[in-house]
Amino acid sequence: MVDEFEYSIGLALFDFIPVLLSSVGLILVALSIGLINPQVKKFALFSAILIIIGGFCKVFWKFLIASTDVHYPVLNNSFFIFMAPGFTLLTYYLWSARQVYRHRVVSQYAIFLPLLVIALCAGAAGYLAVQFPQKRLWFIALLTLVTLANIVFIWHAVRHCWQQKLKPSALLFILNLVGVFALAGLARAGHQDEATQWIEQILNAFTQGALLVAAYLLYKKHKKID
Template identity: 35%
Template sequence: MSAAVDYPVSLAVEDFVPVLLTTVGVLLLRHSVPERRAVLAAAVLIGCGGAAKATAKLLAATGHGDHAWLRGMLFPLLTLGFGLLCLILMRQGGRVPLWLRILVPGLIAVCTAGAVLSGDPIVFLVSTTVFATLAGIRLIGTARRRGDIVAANLFGLQLLVFFILGSLASRPDQTVALQWGEQLSNTVAQAAFAYAAWRLATASQHPATDPTQETR
């Protein structure tokens, strides 16, 4: 199939929307944690990874060739971004748990070796999934502790769609209709993530006067 058939221009352009929503959502998390510069770095890595894949789609759709190196940047950059975000969110009492300090660099190293040996960056999907899952679970827990069930459910929705899309993306018969379904679902999920992050940011800037509300 030609690139134009695989990636209509409209489909390629829409792919930038969930990337923007995810990046904005991560940036909003800066208001919920003290490590704002680290969150900014995570947002840049995640945003660049998604933008690289979307740009590759757009170039293919407009007849400018298949740039495998751009597509291949997606999961390595997502791994670094979500790995960093995971370390930030899981910090407790100013310290990151020892098991996580071992897991993040260790898994990145293993996936890097696997990608080099196999010649395929898709290996980084494993580390991306692990780090994104840990970060999502942490965000769900944080929202619940703050009594924001809406945000907790939205973070849970985003995580559920992440797993569903991961299985759909592995299917070989990627029709245009299927890709539209995947991208629109991803857009809804990332919009939910961004809104949930905004709710956490708003709560952090305007904390409740009753401290018992934080644990309800």
């Protein structure tokens, strides 16, 4: 096993918890979008499912390393391949739902902007993968898109919750973003021992738990209105 990919069975299994928490949270966000604008409900759910697929690919990758000592790069790489378009689209549908909620018209052509961004990012990632196959420069292109989409997503979620007088939900969305950046910082530290990885995954569970509770409060609010 390559040293940088060392995971115990317990750690790999625990990693399913934050993914399950975030999955339910994202589905609730998509359902909230659907309550505001039923016409885009299935598209919002599709966007959330893309993110969820990416998350489960990552944890299955870790689990297979821990249980079989085999590294499947396709599962590891699928994390951002699914996350990048998923978060970009879900952010767009959250933005569009906010426009509809405020009785503003959303052009039918507005969807082409996020699709163009995804296409350009995918093109850049593909080019970098072909030109620099020994490096993971393609990963930087996808990571940049995921990071920007996540920031904009949280911004719209916080703004909407604040306007709905859902301050606890707004604060939990902010906490989720802070946790995501904290985890990114820990990931850049390089090789980590077992204890550090446990701290990281426990922090991730709290981070995604914050997303779940925030999304539930938002969904509950719009379900009552509906």
